[in-house]
Amino acid sequence: MFRLPTLRLRLLASPSSCLRRGASRQSARAEQIFKSKKDLPKTSWTSSRAIDELRASLGEDTISTDDEDLLRHGYSEWSSINIDQLPVAVAYPQSTEEVSTIAKTCQKYKIPMIPFSGGSSLEANFSAPYGGMSIDFTHMDKILSLHADDMDVVVQPSVSWMSLNEEIKDSGLFFPVDPGPSAKIGGMVGTSCSGTNAVRYGTMKDWVINLTVVLADGSIIKTRKRPRKSAAGYNLTNLFIGSEGTLGIVTEITLKLTVIPQETSVAVVTFPTIRDAAAAASKVMRAGIPVAAMEIMDDVQMGVVNKAGSTTKKWKEMPTMFFKFSGTKAGVQENVKLVKAIAKTHKSGDFEFAVDAQEQKTLWSARKESLWSMLALRREGDEVWSTDVAVPLSRLPDIIEVSKTELDSLGLFASILGHIGDGNFHESIMYNSKDPKERAAVEKCVKDMVDRALEMEGTCTGEHGIGLGKKDSLLKELGLDTVNVMKSIKGALDPHWLMNPGKIMDVPS
Amino acid sequence: MFRLPTLRLRLLASPSSCLRRGASRQSARAEQIFKSKKDLPKTSWTSSRAIDELRASLGEDTISTDDEDLLRHGYSEWSSINIDQLPVAVAYPQSTEEVSTIAKTCQKYKIPMIPFSGGSSLEANFSAPYGGMSIDFTHMDKILSLHADDMDVVVQPSVSWMSLNEEIKDSGLFFPVDPGPSAKIGGMVGTSCSGTNAVRYGTMKDWVINLTVVLADGSIIKTRKRPRKSAAGYNLTNLFIGSEGTLGIVTEITLKLTVIPQETSVAVVTFPTIRDAAAAASKVMRAGIPVAAMEIMDDVQMGVVNKAGSTTKKWKEMPTMFFKFSGTKAGVQENVKLVKAIAKTHKSGDFEFAVDAQEQKTLWSARKESLWSMLALRREGDEVWSTDVAVPLSRLPDIIEVSKTELDSLGLFASILGHIGDGNFHESIMYNSKDPKERAAVEKCVKDMVDRALEMEGTCTGEHGIGLGKKDSLLKELGLDTVNVMKSIKGALDPHWLMNPGKIMDVPS
Missing domain, CATH: 3.30.43.10 (Uridine Diphospho-n-acetylenolpyruvylglucosamine Reductase, domain 2)
Structure with a gap:
């Protein structure tokens, strides 16, 4: 029995307004997919x-x-x-x-x-x-205990990072890892995710104090007690983070928190080329300016923001950088000045600052919801391939420039955006899923980008994980001996390969 | 054949001037020990x-x-x-x-x-x-490549963190993890160490991009390529960090670097009690003031600094905090002001600032060489037991106060000092190694402190590791099931238990 209205509601549990706008088309697509599952x-x-x-x-x-x-x-x-x-x-x-x-x-x-x-x-x-x-983990969505004086919080896997920050804001603390709006802490541990704040605050692995994990045989372990720092035995916490559920099932997470900055400022600035934008980003990092976030969006993605209409302003459809500055009032002013000077040497336009907290929020949401904004623009039969790589900082202008040229040559609706201060960026390509030639072209384009990142001593994924999709790339990136070490560990903790089998590495035949 | 002069020279490879001062006595001790090894x-x-x-x-x-x-x-x-x-x-x-x-x-x-x-x-x-x-690794002491634009450096295990920073300083970059002056990168990876900068910059696990590791069977793996961020497969880098050589032998390390701050300021301030000092430290953290370092030293340890004579000034022998502030000129001034205000509410004395870079260096060295300063004060037959624990931030005033009272009741020369912003502190106790009763009393005092830390949801070691000494405490801290996971991993990578056997966990019988 198909109860599609319910399905639609569930699929729409994302906070993205763009996704909500795509609702009627989505339910039709879901129905079609569902019927095709013979x-x-x-x-x-x-x-x-x-x-x-x-x-x-x-x-x-x-x-x-x-x-x-x-x-x-x-x-x-x-x-x-x-x-x-x-x-x-x-x-x-x-x-x-x-x-x-x-x-x-x-x-x-x-x-x-x-x-x-x-x-x-x-x-x-x-x-x-x-x-x-x-x-x-739908029913395991509680904040179990906030220890404001210890600057940590214990949560269940289905707590979303956005609702966590909403609920604890009166403590003056926040959890800084900010992936897609609908992500929840359990999955964020699984994929070792990050987000726009990573350039300042680091990634998931830097913000977990301990994990409660159910192992393959049902035994329950805790990886650490609750100190912010420890050198006691193997770092199991960081082994489970990013293991995508292949080593155990995380059921409770203690997260570090940090103090909400006094002042935040958000600015948008264009550059004549994507290379200029990327080069400016590298210089900002090299100068040690503690930006709170630094995001790049290409001309296509700015067009998506305009079409999605989530901000009142129409943006120039040019390579653009979004900056977030935070700290004390004096610190923010100082950092803005330093970044402006670097941007100018790369032919930037003028910095446009959000006028108030609401506009800051809207602007940042426009960036964060970029994938959903793109999904909302699909026509019948379209799919979006979204993927990420990361490279050493100095190689960023090169890889972004070549990748952009290759994307453009596909002749498809495709964009680049990314967490440029980490050397991490995303490609999103819309294609007709019913056209095998088009899918093959997209696949080649993505694989070429990944190979290019690996040639530059980069990684096939900065924050999305390996899943089913990038097992070959992982092997290419690290080699058989390294992947075999991962397999040994997997085999030791899960001898029957029952924990999320087939992810990260193939099940032994 | 005993060639003690050579032995002495080797033992004295530490940069510590205090250690040099202890040289003649040390060689006599070494001789005695050596002869006793029947x-x-x-x-x-x-x-x-x-x-x-x-x-x-x-x-x-x-x-x-x-x-x-x-x-x-x-x-x-x-x-x-x-x-x-x-x-x-x-x-x-x-x-x-x-x-x-x-x-x-x-x-x-x-x-x-x-x-x-x-x-x-x-x-x-x-x-x-x-x-x-x-x-x-004496002969593997090279900086293999500095990638200044990528803000990383590739080194061999015998590079010391101090010489690394000296050699790369013209790039404007530095490596911020600062344990004891004689530590080298290989061992720093092994014990997942940290140091005074951890409160601002984090610990070893936050600063390693990849490792080259020789496994038990001689195969060579690299845990990652060279991106600053990756979500590709298991985090083997952080599994090897802190594994104390029990999983593989690290032969090459790529470290993240960061930009040397424009301005640094070092200040010393006394408090009437150690509880006041610890409480002030907790408040500084909770206020989110980005101090570069925040160290506590008790009255005894200040006496050691005076006796060691490495600074020209005579310090009050009272509970004291050493602060390091860094950043831009404006940022440093702002932070100093904020910290002073908090310290005042805890009855601090006046802040005494180092007048120039040389005095800053001398002051900080006095703190960093505290263990060697203490070692230099030993009489014939004395040993120093130095150990560390870490607890959640809010428990710090409690544990430090009780531990200090217990130390004092031993009637021995014993001090507390620590990285108080991380909830991490050290006890150093001098005792007569020939008096079994004295050793037993010291052992009990240390164990009681560890147990107290565990009761407070802390850890038996914040930065020294488990080694041979804390295996029982690790078991008490994490429980048999968690230690068994570590054992499974050990067994999977080193089936014959040949890699540094007997450390972290017992060899299976």
Whole structure:
């Protein structure tokens, strides 16, 4: 039975206004995809036993086998890759202990386990190539304890970073890692994500104090106690961060917090070419100016912002940089002055500053929602391939310039944007999914960009993770011996390869 | 044959002037220790074969079995713990490939391998409880490439952080992790160290881009390419950092660098009680004031600074805080003002600022060399037990106050000092090693402090590592299941437990 209105509502749980605007078209697309799934997995005998046992011990509602639910947990229209296989069931645990029970049962019946939180990852990180149980943390969405004097907070996986910051703002503290608006802490740990604030504050791995993890056999461990600094034994916290659920299921996270800056200022400035913008960014970093964020958007992406209409102003459709400055009043003024001077040497236009906090928020949202703004512009049958790489800072102008030329030569609607202070940028390409030639051209363009990043001693992903999509690139990036070390660790912690199998590395044959 | 003058020179490779002052007494002590080692390990048949093979393939000088060399690589007067066993040989490789050859040979003959760089660790991290081959990186002390525009540098393990900063200073960049003056990058990776700058810049794990590692079987891997940010696969870099050589031998390290601040200011201020000082430190952190460093020293430690005479001034022997401020001129002034206001509410004395760069350096050195200053004050037969813990920030005043009272009640020469902005502090206790009752009292005092830190959700070590000395505490801190995960990883990468066996966790029986 298809209940598409419900599906639509769930898909629209994103805070993006652009996504909301794309709602009616999206529901039609979802219906089409849904109907095309002819081979929804049949529940095997072992899966049925596992589901029955879990329903008996945890309650009927804990396990769903509803078709829509399976689709929503195995397919994502944001993902570069989708596969036919879906999970066979979705579990909705309420506690770490319930996750442990689920893991024990899955272990008993040898059923894959795939954690699911915000569902906004881009490399099919939560897809179910071997079927199995999707473990959705919807009901584990509590802030468990805020320790304002210790500057940390303990949360469950389904807390979103945006709502966390909203809820704790009276403490004067915030959590600075800011990926896509719909991301939740569990998935952010899984993909070792970052965002626009990374240039100032670092990435997810810098902001986690400890993790509670359910291992493949259902045992529960805590990676650390709660000091901000420790040298006690292996850094398991950072091993689980970025392991995309392949080593264990994270059920509780202690995050560091930092003090909300007194003053914030947001400015937008154009450059004649994308190379000029990238070169200016490198100089800002090299000068050690502590910008709070520094984002690049190309002419196409500025056009998307204009079309999305989320800001009142019409922007010049030129290579543009968004700057965020924060600190004390004097510090902000000083940094603005320094950055302006560098930008001028790269032929920048004038800096346009947001006039108030609301305009700052709107401007920054326009940047943060760029992917959804692009998704909202799709025509019937269109898909968007969005991917990221990172390179050493000095190589950024080169790779961005070549990649932009190659994107333009595709003749498709395609843009570059990125966290340029980290040497990290994204390509988003819209293409007709029904045209195999077009898909092949896009795939080649993406692979060429990744190869170029690797030649420049960069990485195939700065913040999206490997998922299903970049396993070959990982191998190319680090070599077989390094990937084999990862496989040894995987095998040691999950001997039956039941934790999100097929992600990061292939399951041994 | 004992060549003590040579031994003395080697032991004195530390830049500490205090250590130099202690030279004559030290050589006498070393002689005494050396003579007491009645059971220097006899080289077994397999070890002899391994040594012969390595000498044949890498050259006679690559492997030393000189008694002094063995002592220097198995014993440390700085360490809280020493054991009777020494390594059976010391290897001096010149390259990653030579380390690989050594590992292959050790693997073939099942000989433990123990990496050695600065030799300044405090928890017997490089001791040789199972004998084996100490691998000394003395000849791998090169800065391989400075990428100033990428703000990174590639170094070999025996580069010291101090000489690195000296050599690259013309680039305007520096490496901010600053443990004891004699520490070298290889060991700093091994123990996941930090130092006084950690409150501003973070710890070792935040400053390593990639590692080249020789694994137990001699294969060579690189954990990452050279981007400043990556989400590609497991974070092996951070798994090796802090693993104390138990998972592989690090032979090359790419470090992030940052821009030398325009302006630095150093100030010293007293407080009536250590609780007042600690409480002020917590408030500074909570206010988000970006101090460059914030160190606490108790009355005893200030007395040590006075006695060591490395600064011209006589300091009040009271609880004291050392502050370092850095940034732009305006930023420094602003931060000084904010910190002064907080300190005043905790009954601080007046801030005394260093008048010039030389005085800043002298003052900071007095803090950094505090352990050696204390060592220099030992009488015949004295040992110093130096250890560290870290707790959540708000618990710092409590733990420091209780620990100080307990230290005082020992009736021994004992001090507290620490990186108070990280919730991390050290105890150093001088005791008569020939008095078992005194040693037992010291041991109890240290263990009580560790237990207290654990009860406060802290860690048994903020920056020294586990080594031989804190294995029980690690188990108490994280529990058997978590330590078993570490053991699984160890077993997966080093199935014969040949890499620095007996450190962090016990070798399975």
